[in-house]
Amino acid sequence: MDPLDFSGRAVVVTGGTRGIGAAIARAFRAAGAGVLVCGRHTPADYNDFFQADVRDPYQASALIRAAVGRFGRLDVLVNNAGGGPHADAANASPRLHAKVIELNLIAPLHVSQAANTVMREQPSGGVILMIGSVSGTRPSPGTAAYGAAKAGLHHLATSLAAEWGPKVRVNSLVVGPVGDAVDHAALARTVPLGRPASTEDVAGACLFLASPMAGYISGAALAVHGGGEWPAYLAEWRGGA
Template sequence: MTEAPNPVDLTGRVALVTGGGKGIGRGISERFLAAGADVVVCSRSEPETLPSAAGRTAVYHRADVRDPDTAFATVAFVEEKFGRLDALVNNAGGAPAIDSATASPRFSKAIIELNLLGPLYFAQAAHRLMNAQESGGSIVNISSVSGVRPSPGAVAYAAAKAGMNSLTRTLAVEWGPRIRTNAIIVGMVRTEQAHLHYGDEDGIASVGKTIPLGRMADPDDIADVCVFLASPMSRYVSGAEILVHGGGELPAYLRAANSDPDHAPVN
């Protein structure tokens, strides 16, 4: 993570980040720490090193986000340790590529549990605590462009993320005004596992050229939006789906019409 001053002060606030020990989640956890918040990260296995920033380190709690009992136990742990919960970031998720025609029922069920039901369970658990606080709270769901456009090879994941977007809008209506709920529609992100999806450095650079801003996102790009949505600066933002994808992807017809994406027409 690149250390940078954060204009948002979350001192005294508490954030829970699911899957917060690696990848995008680690970037989110470190940005919250840098902003002054206490941070709890949860996952099935403890990371080798915990997220840290500004001389402060996150607290780890073991949890399988697909288990509703674990969700409530995790929020109870946060309450016992810090006495409050101001921000929940439903970050844990993902799926390997698989052919839609041959994906097993067991695989599809597991993907939907991880990417849709888990966030619902954690939101329900957070509601109990946030709704009792005078200051309420903020829930940020890490969604994906897969939920708003076709995603061949990721049918269950895409459907789950589309469901997460609907979940976000519905909870914003049901739980407002005390709890704000928003989603970040994330595009392609360069993490420590980017090579598994995009190949070597040349492949990653080539993919970046198809994005209007000229590169894939870094975890910090997503993390900064999370901190904004958890802060008073977003006090009138709820039920929103914020696109953080660098401007989107070059349309296929432009690639077909011009083999050089750097000089393809944009209209």
């Protein structure tokens, strides 16, 4: 039996219409799963879409009900919706800080609560994945509220894993720079693998963590960051090596 065959399984991906979320949705569909994605605005080219602002707990619950109504079950939730603009912490408005933390930390908790209500009653349980960031593991100047929220998200995953096991496994992914909108030359100097992650890199990690191959992994944070960042204090030594 192929451990990456998700035929007959149901998956929800928040923020799944573009970027990392869209790649995750495509990967699970290619593996045979039924996938429902959500977002605040309805895209033109998505059939398996549910419009929801997951910062609202009622809309988060409605999303999970819609998935169960469509597929009859829920096996995997990927809390991918997130993000935040660059803003100096000294000058950013309280409203901006609140919205960033609400989207990146509170919303995943809302959706996870609703998902757990379904998963804990299923014989097979379920898997919840949090798409975190390296910004939550090291200083995040210019995106302080975002980094703080992602740090909280990683901790949330460990707490939910402890509370909701053994029926529900909960893990987070610590994702580094992704895609073409980053400085590739800088990454080649500072990231051991010399490139940003592709969205498919993140999607593949999600497939693994949701699969039976990761059946004894819960409360973990999987680093998907190309080996991390070369320590700045070693830059002179490295240049002369």
